[in-house]
Amino acid sequence: MNPIRPLLLFAMNMKKLLLIPVALAFVSPLATCTNNLTTRANAVVPTTSSSSQTTFAALTSDWYRYTATDGSYSALFPGQPEDSVEPDSSVQVMYEDRANNRAYLIQKSELSLNASQLDVEEVLDAAITSVSGDGATVTNQKKISFNGLSGREATVQNKEGVVMKMRAFVSPKVPALYLAIVSTENSNLDFPEAQAFLDSLSIPKK
Secondary structure, eight states: OOTHHHHHHHHHHHHHGGGSOGGGOBOSOOOOEEEOOOSSOOOOOOSSOHHHHHHHHHHTTTOEEEEETTSSOEEEESSOOEEEEOTTSOEEEEEEEGGGTEEEEEEEEEBSSOGGGOOHHHHHHHHHHHHTOTTOEEEEEEEEEETTEEEEEEEEEOTTSOEEEEEEEEETTTTEEEEEEEEESSSOOOSHHHHHHHHHOBOOOO
């Protein structure tokens, strides 16, 4: 099964959140994005050991950087990603590594409520649920944070053996939900490119 399909289904599931309580409703259009691609990426290296930073820098030295026009986030991709505009005007950024049956996706969804009305944990719960629909299994879910933003990391595997690893963050000040997802069909997400991609998502501190 092509790992791209779960990501497309994910986009459809995200739209279903419009049908649950208003606190979780997403509005569109999303912030317009553009590619800022270079032959060498100036990576935001995660705060880890020096050896991990060296490995990250070496692995991503020729990756492409995607930066939102409004500067709200950036990420590194193993190859040139493409924007896709959905019927609800939302924008997803995805790179398909067809040779290895892998896909890399970033999505930003602006939320309809202000910070005082927003239940961050509820939005993160809904994001995990949207990815894990149709009988998929959620494993290794944990709370994470980045630049003061609350987030979640989880691994999801469906009945066909396609496995996805995701990170989700909520910014109450925007407010917005940021998602980074890697998908592969061989049930193994231990390849270094997956971790490097997730680590590359950078959301400037507001």
